[in-house]
Amino acid sequence: MAKEHVDMSKPVIEMRNIVKKFGDFTANDGINLTVHKGEIHAILGENGAGKSTLMNQLYGLFKPTSGDILVNGQKIEMNNPRDAIAAGIGMVHQHFMLIQPFTVTENIVLGTEPVKGVVMDMQKARENVKALSERYGLAIDPDAKIEDISVGMQQRVEILKALYRGCEILILDEPTSSLTPQEILELIDIMHALTKDGKSIILITHKLKEIKESADYCTIIRLGRYIATVDVDKVTENDLASMMVGRQVTFKVDKPEKEPGEVVLDVKDLHALDYRGVEILKGLSLTVRRGQIVGIAGIDGNGQTELVEILTGLKKGTSGEATVNGVSVFNRTPRYGFDHGVSSIPADRQKHGLILSQSVEDNLILQNYGKEPFSRHARLNRPAIFSHATDMIGKYDIRPGGSEKRPAGTLSGGNQQKVIIAREVYNDKDLLIAVNPTRGLDVGAIEYVHRYLVEQRNKGKAILLVSFELDEIMSLSDVIDVIFDGKIVSRIPGKDADENELGLLMAGGKKQ
Amino acid sequence: MKKKSVIEIIASTRFLHILLSIILGFVIGAGFLAVMGISVSEAYGKLISSITSVKGFSYVIVYATAYIMTGLSVAFSFKTGVFNIGAEGQFVMGSMGAAVVGILLKDLPKPVLIPLCFLAAMIAGAIWGMIVGFLKTKWGINEVLAMIMFNWIAFYLSNYIAGIPAIHNDGTAEATKTISQNARTLLSQELRTKFDLAPTANWGILVAIFFMFVIWYIIEKTTLGYELKAVGANRNAAEYGGIGVNKSILTALAISGALAGLGGALQVMGMGGRISIFTGQEGFGFAGIVVALIGCSNPFGVLVAGLFYGALTYGGSKLNLVGAPTQLTSVIIGTVVFFIAISVIFERLGGGVRARKNIEGRKEREKEAASLPAGSEKKEDEAK
Numbered sequence: 001m002a003k004e005h006v007d008m009s010k011p012v013i014e015m016r017n018i019v020k021k022f023g024d025f026t027a028n029d030g031i032n033l034t035v036h037k038g039e040i041h042a043i044l045g046e047n048g049a050g051k052s053t054l055m056n057q058l059y060g061l062f063k064p065t066s067g068d069i070l071v072n073g074q075k076i077e078m079n080n081p082r083d084a085i086a087a088g089i090g091m092v093h094q095h096f097m098l099i100q101p102f103t104v105t106e107n108i109v110l111g112t113e114p115v116k117g118v119v120m121d122m123q124k125a126r127e128n129v130k131a132l133s134e135r136y137g138l139a140i141d142p143d144a145k146i147e148d149i150s151v152g153m154q155q156r157v158e159i160l161k162a163l164y165r166g167c168e169i170l171i172l173d174e175p176t177s178s179l180t181p182q183e184i185l186e187l188i189d190i191m192h193a194l195t196k197d198g199k200s201i202i203l204i205t206h207k208l209k210e211i212k213e214s215a216d217y218c219t220i221i222r223l224g225r226y227i228a229t230v231d232v233d234k235v236t237e238n239d240l241a242s243m244m245v246g247r248q249v250t251f252k253v254d255k256p257e258k259e260p261g262e263v264v265l266d267v268k269d270l271h272a273l274d275y276r277g278v279e280i281l282k283g284l285s286l287t288v289r290r291g292q293i294v295g296i297a298g299i300d301g302n303g304q305t306e307l308v309e310i311l312t313g314l315k316k317g318t319s320g321e322a323t324v325n326g327v328s329v330f331n332r333t334p335r336y337g338f339d340h341g342v343s344s345i346p347a348d349r350q351k352h353g354l355i356l357s358q359s360v361e362d363n364l365i366l367q368n369y370g371k372e373p374f375s376r377h378a379r380l381n382r383p384a385i386f387s388h389a390t391d392m393i394g395k396y397d398i399r400p401g402g403s404e405k406r407p408a409g410t411l412s413g414g415n416q417q418k419v420i421i422a423r424e425v426y427n428d429k430d431l432l433i434a435v436n437p438t439r440g441l442d443v444g445a446i447e448y449v450h451r452y453l454v455e456q457r458n459k460g461k462a463i464l465l466v467s468f469e470l471d472e473i474m475s476l477s478d479v480i481d482v483i484f485d486g487k488i489v490s491r492i493p494g495k496d497a498d499e500n501e502l503g504l505l506m507a508g509g510k511k512q
Numbered sequence: 513m514k515k516k517s518v519i520e521i522i523a524s525t526r527f528l529h530i531l532l533s534i535i536l537g538f539v540i541g542a543g544f545l546a547v548m549g550i551s552v553s554e555a556y557g558k559l560i561s562s563i564t565s566v567k568g569f570s571y572v573i574v575y576a577t578a579y580i581m582t583g584l585s586v587a588f589s590f591k592t593g594v595f596n597i598g599a600e601g602q603f604v605m606g607s608m609g610a611a612v613v614g615i616l617l618k619d620l621p622k623p624v625l626i627p628l629c630f631l632a633a634m635i636a637g638a639i640w641g642m643i644v645g646f647l648k649t650k651w652g653i654n655e656v657l658a659m660i661m662f663n664w665i666a667f668y669l670s671n672y673i674a675g676i677p678a679i680h681n682d683g684t685a686e687a688t689k690t691i692s693q694n695a696r697t698l699l700s701q702e703l704r705t706k707f708d709l710a711p712t713a714n715w716g717i718l719v720a721i722f723f724m725f726v727i728w729y730i731i732e733k734t735t736l737g738y739e740l741k742a743v744g745a746n747r748n749a750a751e752y753g754g755i756g757v758n759k760s761i762l763t764a765l766a767i768s769g770a771l772a773g774l775g776g777a778l779q780v781m782g783m784g785g786r787i788s789i790f791t792g793q794e795g796f797g798f799a800g801i802v803v804a805l806i807g808c809s810n811p812f813g814v815l816v817a818g819l820f821y822g823a824l825t826y827g828g829s830k831l832n833l834v835g836a837p838t839q840l841t842s843v844i845i846g847t848v849v850f851f852i853a854i855s856v857i858f859e860r861l862g863g864g865v866r867a868r869k870n871i872e873g874r875k876e877r878e879k880e881a882a883s884l885p886a887g888s889e890k891k892e893d894e895a896k
Contacts, residue, residue, distance in 0.1 A: 333756075334754045335755075352749050358746075369739075
């Protein structure tokens, strides 16, 4: 990537030997970071490596225990985000901080509203916002309400909000975690437009591909320690991954050839309405056989969510049929589907997968609490539940060890996912539905999840994989079904899938 | 080992918060006394002396019984994710249920009549809770609003029943008849004189303690408790896990209502023996909310909190003997609740908790990193 827009003579941010301690725990241990004018600088690290702590110090939320922060060559002390904003630093958090019923304009000017006498000058605000959005090619509708616009649009509003406050240095915290592939590309374009205009961007992420695609330099942090700053053009994704995790990482999934067995899941001509009452599934049919991973590739909103909800009993369809081992699970309860062979790794692990405030051991028996050995005559067998949890924690390497009685919400995202996987694999059902099973996980955890899915396949389970990560679909699936507009429009073997062809099919194009 | 220490920390900070809130409640109460020119030591001295005698303490227990029951009711509802603000109405229905049985079936022997009164009260309370649960699960009607309205329906229904000739007092009192002696839970006359107990000393507290254990057992040891807690903590995950969410809500409200209803029975069978025509809500159910809050929604905590509330109520009623207003106890309780409520907010916001959480995870990772092969470190040096 050309770096002509980076002005190496002008460091805008320098963080020197930053140490941040919480009690006796060191979250940042001597971290250095230099960001130049016009640069996109990625900060890479696993979940909990100390990236957010570092950025929170730059944004005035924490004060460093020791070390200096320099903005435009001048040492400054920040006590709160207001000081950071005054110094030209803006931050877009992973979870947006927008007021849903307010319009785009109202959100952007919030706190710095132009006034006419004592009343707010909405007309002027609108013009300002419009001018700003045109300047950076951030197309938005200034009058739309936040609750009506997509996540990608909401992110633009957040970026505009920071720009409106005159920020020169923009911190983006995991900006792509909830975006569709198309929105990610648009975001990268926006980032480049901003740097061309002399802004600097700090990108916090654990997605290697995006770093390669967008960043100029990358600083790697592991376990709170500074590892290296590298020129992104001179390293491979594999190098980055190894530096982040501290060991060699394999992206390739070892998957022996396997002849699929008899049909487990058979979906025929499924129709369903979405929450607005509009038909979203329009006659979807698919089959998954034993020992087979079927990947559903598609852009979000084409009916994947509804398909999974119907198969797991959380939603009712209008017509069609879905059978597991010949037994209909269509329009039944979740319990019925579970009893007849359906298990699933839900898309939203904190909403459907886990009860965060309950203990790990209780979460591990969510569907089985009523069965022996976990209970008898409606009385829970606590020792059996505990020893089951100890087994699972050991077998699936759920960390920290000994967390049987800890609330599930205190585990990291990757370990929460391990709890769900441990539970669903223990359930040992013929059909496993996995929805975005690696969302938000770091490289090490992703590798782990993939290994388990393939293992289940090798054991002869039928696996339906729904994911927005095309790479994941392509590397795991034996067969890829492309979903578009509520139907499976194409079925191709996973082996010779081509990303471009898939992309075209997902967008409703025809097979060449 | 680590697991235990975390539990200890959480338990102790929570406990300290509550203790601190109580102390602050008394400090601020003292401030009010000082402003009014009343001796703090005299007022608090009276408060303490009035509850430390045997007789005084027996009063405290008598007062506390109803608060413990409504406290258990609300605590149970908290655990299961519904906010039973309707314990007030369930309590009223329960006490009326017990009174009606105790009046109409007055000739039954004690061992039959007392359980019947309890049963009537629990059914009445449970039904009152379940109606609201039904409205919620069937039509999605907000349970808090419905309960507040049902508290008033119970209020007027009780007054209506008290006016029915078969129930109404034969004399001039604006109340029901007095319930049968066979339905009373009072301790025997000899016992009361021998130990110099309150004239209303009764064994209702034993029933409350029994149900404290029952509720603890249901919550911690049964599949029912597991289901109810799961629905309370995360309805979506519970549904996904195959638990019938609507059934659970109905069950939780039925149990919660039965507890409050039984509290009403213990009150009428132990203390008054009859129910007056109300002129205002008596507040036993609302007191239950406070008791559940102070008791951390834990059955054993509720017992202690109920006694505390009972002590303040009874001790407070003696304050006017030293010229201090009885409302002082309301000030103290209000302050305590206020500080407990904001301590919950601080816990949620607390960076301390989050940092501690991170430490544990991080230490594990560090251990892992330490055990890495040497080769991986070398590679980074090259990259630098």
